[in-house]
Amino acid sequence: MTNTHIDKATAKRIARGDDAAFRSVFDDFFPRLYRYAMAHLDGNREAAEEAVQQTFCKAVERLDTYRGEAPLYAWFVRICRNVITDQYRSRARQAARTLAVEDHAHITAVLDALTAPAVEGPMNQAQARDLRRLVQAILDRLPGRYADILEWKYVEGLSVKEISARLDTGPKAAESLLTRARQAFRDALEALSRAGSAPADELRKDWVKSP
Amino acid sequence: MDETRISRLLKEAGRREAPPEAARERVFDAVQAHWQSGLQTRRRERQRRWTFAAAAAVTVVAVTTSVGLWRGGAGNDSLAVALYTATADRIVGTVAVRGPDDEGWRGLASGDVDVLQGTEIRTSRGSGLGLLLGESQSLRLGPDTEVRFDDSLRLALRTGTIYVDSGRHKDSDSRQSPGLLITTPIGTAREIGTQFETHVGDGEMRIRVREGVVEAQAEQRIWTAQAQDQIRIGVDGSLERDTVEPSSPVWRWVEDLAPxxxxxxxxxxxxxxxxxxxxxxxxxxxxxxxxxxxxxxxxxxxxxxxxxxxxxxxxxxxxxxxxxxxxxxxxxxxxxxxxxxxxxx
CATH class of the missing domain: 3.55.50.30 (Phage tail protein beta-alpha-beta fold)
Known part of the structure; x- marks a missing residue:
């Protein structure tokens, strides 16, 4: 069974009133959507909260229209993006000037800088912010608990044994999950790199212009 | 990309920030109420369709069918009077409704809602509701408010703030017909073709009139409040009078819920x-x-x-x-x- 099949089954269960499915999706998606909204709303916590609430409300209203053509989380993100666009429109504000890295073609330039073999100088504040946002956006899109596992290993520095304890599984299974998580992260980065492979000079030119 | 570079990237990025727990709880409550309300509406619709089908099949007497419709298909023998079908036009945050025979509260979703005699609506902290009754009457509930619909012209405000726009201009002929009466633990407020707000809490009833006239009654005394008046009536029947401009910022919450x-x-x-x-x-x-x-x-x-x-x-x-x-x-x-x-x- 593919992931989208599982997502479709989950959506059906929620549409039928399954509380456990509802709670599981909420717990899984809320932090990710909140970070997505924060990044697109200039870090405005109130606006982000409102956007995420509206996203969930709209999503549960339309769950019976979810066809499983994309992962359920991606479907929620699309709704969230529309909600945020509506928020900007209704407040008659200019579109966000922050770099929405996961939506933006400028990612190639960021990736070039980030994946260079050696760091030639300290990153400036904007680069550091974009790096954080890009990596975290990728993590938020990874399936299952891959993001948690990668953070535990590389940010918190946990051993495989400690990770296996957190997952309540054996070290071999944890090691296997870690390998798959690394691969998924690598694949996502490469996919982003390909998606943003427009003429590099043009991208860099735009990159310089962006705020 | 090798593991060293992945490790470097993830370290540079740091841990993802967890959203505030309070925000999570607020959103969860609101979304869960909205979801359950939607489920309940769909169930009622299914039951309503079933009621119609059953009525056609066995030729149930008309009165049975009409009681079923009144009850919105709730499926018991209550004969609560249907007052009107209102439209929840604007909902901010968490708003809940309880019918006269419901055991618990359920989330109120946008759209039509059957208001029966005894239906209660409450809003949570930071929440609000814009409710349309008929074509022109608008009720707006501020945060932390609880009301009960006693009949088509009488509302019991237990706590919180309610704004009424009757849609009738003060000089129109319709002013001759009776206006909405709001009862509170302290006194009552009757609209006479107007826009006004009634608040009850902290041992007082406060009425602000934006347009038209309101008649207030408490402790066997009657006062009239005109446009731009604010009156505060204490539990002992004491009165304080003040002025509030129609464009004052105190009305801003009402604008946000305007139909x-x-x-x-x-x-x-x-x-x-x-x-x-x-x-x-x-x-x-x-x-x-x-x-x-x-x-x-x-x-x-x-x-x-x-x-x-x-x-x-x-x-x-x-x-x-x-x-x-x-x-x-x-x-x-x-x-x-x-x-x-x-x-x-």
Missing amino acids: APYADEITLSALLEWVGRETGRSIHFARPEVESRMHTTVLHGSPHRFSPMEALSVMLRTTDFEYTVAGDREILVDRRRMDGTRPGP
């Missing part, structure tokens, strides 16, 4: 009339020819989901008119200047 005209097309004059009524501001035109074009300028797209001033700002951009707010009480409309200067008086 917008539902139409794909609306004339500029209709839009301005709505904005003026909802914001308490008077509308002026810089020159006669501008005023004369208001009735013939048609705007496409409904201002629904915008607050009145947002709607004005957004919808006027599609025309060659612009506006300024003078002294916070007046809206001045003029032709847009091509050189970017503000319209003159």
